[in-house]
Structure formats: structure tokens, C-alpha cells
Amino acid sequence: MNPGPLSYFLVSAFGVGAVVSGWLVFRTDSMLRAAYWLMVSFVAVGAMLIVLDAQFLGLILILMMSGEMTIMAIFMILFMMNPAGLNPMTMVHQHRTSIIAGVGSFVVLAFVGVVAEFPDRPVPAGDATVALGEELLGRSMLVFESAGVALLAVMIGAIALAAKQGRFGDAYDGSQEPSIDVETEDRS
């Protein structure tokens, strides 16, 4: 199926939106806003999936990431400094190395994407969601169920890790904030 001009326009617009909002995640002063910019990036990618005939997965992505980013925003308020962005925030390390790694990975991957030849076998016209449903409940049911079992194991593990009453007693016992200022420690 050849994409029409509307598909080109929508994919380009949502693509620019996904990249710009992804970049703003690390440029905003507020961690809370960072969580919501990440959600915007996911919503834009979800919209691109819908344009690419993967309607079910696009909507699942939007639904799932909206919930996850809301939980992440709550974590920002609970644990992190400066959630409201009232002061300028720059919490970075190895900045130059990170920029080189990010730009380098973009250049290499984009070069491969533009130069390499990929098989031209587009999705045929029809309902891809029906085909996915038949795959999930047929040949690939074991993979689908395995993902569910993995998520159950993760729920149990996450509760064990985050529980206040840990395996060796209260998790706060002996808790001490480490200093990051070495000179101050030496003087004391």
C-alpha cells in the first residue's frame, strides 16, 4: 500500500513533534514538565503508529504511557528536588561525552536508515488488528502469556524491593545521606 500525501504530512509532523518534545525532556527546568514532555513524545509516536496501520498498538502505547508518565510525575514530586521548576536546573555530568555519544549514534543510525536497502513488502490492505488478534490467541499465545508472567514476577519483585519493612528489618535503619562534597568531609 503506497502512502498518500496526507500520510507523509502526518508522519513528518508527528515525527518532528516526537523529536522536539523528546529534546525538551532534558532542556526544561522542571522535572514534572520533563515527565509530561516525554508523554508528548510517546503520544506523537503512538499517532505515527496509527498512521502506519498499527492502530491497536498506537492506542495501547498512548494509553500505557499516559498512565506511566502520570506515575512518573508523582515520583518527581515525592523524591526529586525542584519538581516545579522554580529555579534553573542543570543536573548533568560528563556532558561533552554524552553529546558526542548521542550525536554519534544519531548519525550512524540515520546513515544506515537512509543508505541501506530494505525489502519492499508493504502491509497489504486489510485489518491488521484482526491479524494481530489471531496471532496473539493462536500461534504466538505462549509469547503473549510469557509477557504476562514476566509482568507478574516484576510486580512481586518491585513490591519486595520497595517495601519499607525489608528482609533484614526496617529499610530506614542505619540510613545515612552520603556527602558528595569530599573537601567538606576532609575538614570535618
Place this chain on the structure above:
Amino acid sequence: MIDILLVVGAAIFGIGVYGALSQQSFVMIMMGLELMLNAALLVAITFWWASTGGNPAGQLLVIVILAVMAIEAAIGFALVTAVYRSRKADITEKLKKLRN
């Protein structure tokens, strides 16, 4: 159109790499990882759409990536909570030393 999609995926992945390597806050590092998985998800659907003739196993791969994203977030948040309880630490610099 596959070129546009792969370049967008590469850009999102590059931003994720930058974020995961540069940020000090645990949750911001997780955001970088999520962006990288976001790019993987977009590229997987791009190849499914353009090169597999509609094989539904391609969409299944994306469901596995979605499960990995959920697992990463759940374990990440649990670890952040556990580290904060035991060390009162919310940035990586506070975990440079194993004692005090």
C-alpha cells in the same frame, strides 16, 4: 517514507542516549532509557509496515517491547525507592562510595 521514519527513530534514540548518559537524577536517566525504547518501538513498526508484508509477528515484537518498557519502569521505580530509603540518595553522584 521509510527514510523519514528511520531518521526520526535515530533522532529519538540519540536524544535518549544523551539523556541516559548525561543526567544525574535516577528518574531522568530512566526517561533517557524510555526514549531509546520509544525509538526501538517506532523502528520495529516501520519495518513491519514496510518490509514484512503485514506479518503479525512484527506487531508481536512491539508488544514484547511494550512489556520491556513496563518492566523497566516498575523495577526502576522500585530501585529508586529502595536506594532512597537506604541511602537518602536521589542522584548518581551520591552512590559513588559504597560506605557512607
